[in-house]
Amino acid sequence: MSLLAALGRWVLEGLSHVGRLSYFIVDAARGLSEVRIWWPRMMIEAWNIGAGSLFIVMLISAFAGAVTALQTGYQFTGSIPYYVVGTLVVSSIILELGPVLTALILAGRIGARYAAELGTMRVTEQIDALESLGRSPASHLVIPRVLAGLIMIPALTVLANLSGVLSGWISVKAVLPVTDADFIYGAQYYWRPWDAYYSIIKAFFFAGSITVIACYMGFNTQQGAEGVGRSTTTAVVTSSVLILVLDTVLTRLLLNQ
Amino acid sequence: MIELQALHKAFGKQVVLERVDFEVREGETVALMGPSGTGKSVLLKHIIGLIKPDSGTVIVDGKDVSKLKRRELSEFRSHIGYVFQNGALFDSMNVFENVRLGITDQEKYSDVDYCRQRIAECIRLVNLTPETIEKYPAQLSGGMRKRVGIARAIAGQPKYLLYDEPTSGLDPVNADIIDGLVQRLDHELGVTSVVVTHDVRGAFRVADRLALLSEGRIVMQGTPKEFLASTNPKVKEFLERDFDNPTLAA
Numbered sequence: 171m172s173l174l175a176a177l178g179r180w181v182l183e184g185l186s187h188v189g190r191l192s193y194f195i196v197d198a199a200r201g202l203s204e205v206r207i208w209w210p211r212m213m214i215e216a217w218n219i220g221a222g223s224l225f226i227v228m229l230i231s232a233f234a235g236a237v238t239a240l241q242t243g244y245q246f247t248g249s250i251p252y253y254v255v256g257t258l259v260v261s262s263i264i265l266e267l268g269p270v271l272t273a274l275i276l277a278g279r280i281g282a283r284y285a286a287e288l289g290t291m292r293v294t295e296q297i298d299a300l301e302s303l304g305r306s307p308a309s310h311l312v313i314p315r316v317l318a319g320l321i322m323i324p325a326l327t328v329l330a331n332l333s334g335v336l337s338g339w340i341s342v343k344a345v346l347p348v349t350d351a352d353f354i355y356g357a358q359y360y361w362r363p364w365d366a367y368y369s370i371i372k373a374f375f376f377a378g379s380i381t382v383i384a385c386y387m388g389f390n391t392q393q394g395a396e397g398v399g400r401s402t403t404t405a406v407v408t409s410s411v412l413i414l415v416l417d418t419v420l421t422r423l424l425l426n427q
Numbered sequence: 428m429i430e431l432q433a434l435h436k437a438f439g440k441q442v443v444l445e446r447v448d449f450e451v452r453e454g455e456t457v458a459l460m461g462p463s464g465t466g467k468s469v470l471l472k473h474i475i476g477l478i479k480p481d482s483g484t485v486i487v488d489g490k491d492v493s494k495l496k497r498r499e500l501s502e503f504r505s506h507i508g509y510v511f512q513n514g515a516l517f518d519s520m521n522v523f524e525n526v527r528l529g530i531t532d533q534e535k536y537s538d539v540d541y542c543r544q545r546i547a548e549c550i551r552l553v554n555l556t557p558e559t560i561e562k563y564p565a566q567l568s569g570g571m572r573k574r575v576g577i578a579r580a581i582a583g584q585p586k587y588l589l590y591d592e593p594t595s596g597l598d599p600v601n602a603d604i605i606d607g608l609v610q611r612l613d614h615e616l617g618v619t620s621v622v623v624t625h626d627v628r629g630a631f632r633v634a635d636r637l638a639l640l641s642e643g644r645i646v647m648q649g650t651p652k653e654f655l656a657s658t659n660p661k662v663k664e665f666l667e668r669d670f671d672n673p674t675l676a677a
Contacts, residue, residue, distance in 0.1 A: 200497070291517075298477050299515035303583070304504035304531050 194386050198316070201308030208313040215318035220326065223279055227272050227326045228333040234267045235259060235334030236341035243346045252348045256356025259338035264369045265425075268331035270417055273376035276323055277409040281384040284315055285405035288388025289398040297389065307389075316381040323377035324370045331369060372420050379412040428453050429474055429587070429621070434483035436469060443469050445643040446483065456613050456620040458634035460627060460665065465640050467623040468512070468591050474621065475507050475589060476500050487587070505531035508580030508618075510590045514572035516564040522575050523560045526550070529582030549578040552615070553608060570601035574608065581612065588612070590622040594629050602629060609633045627666055639665060 201208065242258045288311060291297050300307050335357075342348050387405035391397045429451040436444040443466040451457045461467050472478040473485050476492045485492040487503070495503055508529070516525050526546045530536045535545070550560060553574040564572055573593060580588060593609060594602035606629045613620050613633070624630050630637055631651050638648040639662055646661045647654065654662060 294513065295511045295515035296517055298472070299509070299511055299517070299579075300528075301477060302475050302504055302507070302509040302511075303528055303579075304501040305528065306501070 190390070191382070191386050194389065195382065198308040198312040198385075201306045201313050204306060204309035207306070207309040208317070211310065211314035212317045215314050216322050219276075219280055219318055219322040223276060223322075223326055224329065226279070227275055227330050230271055230275055231263070231268060231330035231334040232337035234271055235263050235336070235338035238262045238267065238334075239338035239342035240345060243342055243348075247346070251352075252346060253352040253356035253359065255342050255346065255348055256339075256353035257360050258356075259342065259353075260335055260357040261360065261365070263334035263338065264331050264365050266417075268334055269327045269369050269372040269376060270413065272327045272330045273323065273373065273380065273413045274410055276319075276326070276377075277380050277406055277413060280319060280323075281380045281405050281409050282402050284381065284384035285388040285391075285402045286398055288385060289391035289401040292389060292391040293394050293397060312385045312389075315385055316378070319377045319381035320374060323380065324373040327369060327373035368420075368424050371424065372417065375416050375420060376413050379416060380409045383409045383412065428486075428488065429619070430484075430486040431470070431473065432484045432486070434470070434473060434485065435481050436466070436473070436478065437481055442643055444473075444480075447640070447643070447645055449638060449645055449648070451619060451621055454617065454619055455635040456609075456622065456633055457636045457638060458622045458624055458630035459638050459640060460624060460630050461640035462665070463625055466643055467625075467640055470640065471509075471589050471591050471621060471623050474587075475504060475509055505583055506585055507587045507589060508583065508585035510573070510576050510580045510588065510593055512592045512595060513569075514564070514576035516572055516575055516579070518564055521561055521563050522550070522555075522567075522578075525564070525575060526560075526579045526582050529579035531583035545582060546578075549582050552581065552612065553578045554604070570597055570604065573597070573605055577605075577608065577612070581616065581618075584616075586618060588616075588618045588620040590620065590624075592623055592625070594624065594626050602626065605629075606632050641665070 239255060239259045242255045246254060288297070291311070297307050297311070300310055339350075339353050342353065343350075384405045387401040387408070391401040429449075431447055431449040434444050434447040434449070435442075447470065449459075449470065459467050459470065469478060473480055474487065474492070476485075476495065479493050487507075490499075490503065492500075492503065516522075517528070520528075523546055526549055527536065527542050529549075530542060530545060535541050546560065547557060550557065555571065555574055555578070559567070559571065559575070564575070567575065577590075577593070590609060594605050597605065609620070609622060610633045612618070620633075622630065622633055631654075634651065636648065636650055637654050639646045639654075641661050647657060647659055649657070654666065657663065
């Protein structure tokens with residue numbers, strides 16, 4: 171019985187979060203009309219996300235590309251033509267590894283930062299102060315962060331894809347007798363322009379889940395420093411799980427029709 | 428005029444305010460006293476609409492605050508200055524930008540010359556040096572942060588000033604400076620003020636009238652003289668620790 175009660179409480183709490191998150195999004199959207207407030211702040215946030223995350227995103231993607239290429243070479247040597255390595259590297263990076271790895275890294279880097287920043291502002295009454303001054307926390311704090319993420323995370327994903335493919339190309343040439351022509355032929359053989367759009371669409375959804383959940387958690391922080399820590403952890407864990415769920419759902423919806 | 432009628436607020440099972448009636452008349456300064464954790468700050472946040480009551484009404488200048496729509500609430504708040512307990516200054520902004528946010532009239536906010544002049548005036552009013560303007564909150568002492576918080580609250584030339592524990596956490600010298608500042612601003616700016624405090628000495632110094640909140644209820648409202656003459660055990664108990672104080676004795 172206590173297990174049932176615990177499950178019931180968990181479900182109710184989950185539903186309550188869904189309701190509050192929906193209200194949070196609608197409330198934040200109302201601040202969109204205050205362009206002169208959020209525009210300059212969005213530019214600062216976009217620069218912070220882009221410049222601050224570029225190196226780590228490209229580095230991790232480069233390693234993912236290299237490992238994909240080397241493992242493909244190891245598994246298929248002698249059984250299938252070498253050009254297939256090009257196909258697998260490009261498809262794996264652009265369809266899956268580029269957007270998902272970038273999103274998971276940024277859930278930790280950007281999501282944690284936003285949740286901690288806003289959580290600290292909540293517990294030190296800075297958000298209340300903003301409201302008391304008749305100003306909208308949505309246009310000052312939420313919209314700039316969410317829009318900056320929606321612009322910069324897909325852009326970083328494109329760069330991560332390029333980094334992963336280039337690194338895979340260089341790595342496979344170092345260990346297998348694959349020529350540039352083989353790799354390019356393989357890369358183009360199964361290539362569909364939709365794959366690039368799909369990668370960016372996924373990144374866009376991931377960006378939404380990272381930024382909105384981080385801002386929501388930060389805004390709902392309670393109980394001082396401990397609460398800030400809890401909000402930050404919850405934001406990273408929730409957005410990471412949501413990224414994986416969205417990855418599956420979007421693959422089903424956009425690729426398996 | 429601020430009127431709270433039968434205000435009731437609970438967080439979960441914990442009842443914080445229980446049918447509270449409270450009134451602040453035009454031009455007066457009322458100190459709301461009470462031990463820590465009795466709901467003084469919660470009451471203050473109801474006045475500005477940061478917290479909505481479970482039942483009861485908050486009427487300010489004839490308007491029911493909990494029924495105001497988003498834009499109306501924003502407009503209403505532009506006439507109220509709120510001084511937060513720890514200043515609640517924005518860490519990422521310097522003093523100039525923090526105080527500038529207090530200029531709630533958008534035309535004036537966009538006029539850089541007006542802002543410079545107004546911010547310099549507010550900084551002078553709270554006894555800070557002009558050099559403070561360039562500093563960030565992390566570079567200021569606790570007392571200075573509170574004064575910047577007050578400067579931000581008065582920058583928009585509000586009709587009402589709400590102070591949440593303006594002297595808590597300060598040494599007696601700094602607490603006296605802030606009390607003096609509250610008193611002086613009330614006279615110079617002619618605002619209506621509510622000062623939430625558990626500092627009896629400070630309350631008697633700044634307020635025209637006092638109210639004591641205990642266990643979610645207003646125990647007594649009256650002038651300092653009426654408080655000193657009160658036989659209510661809760662009032663006596665609360666004032667007792669400061670009875671030997673020369674300020675009160677006078």
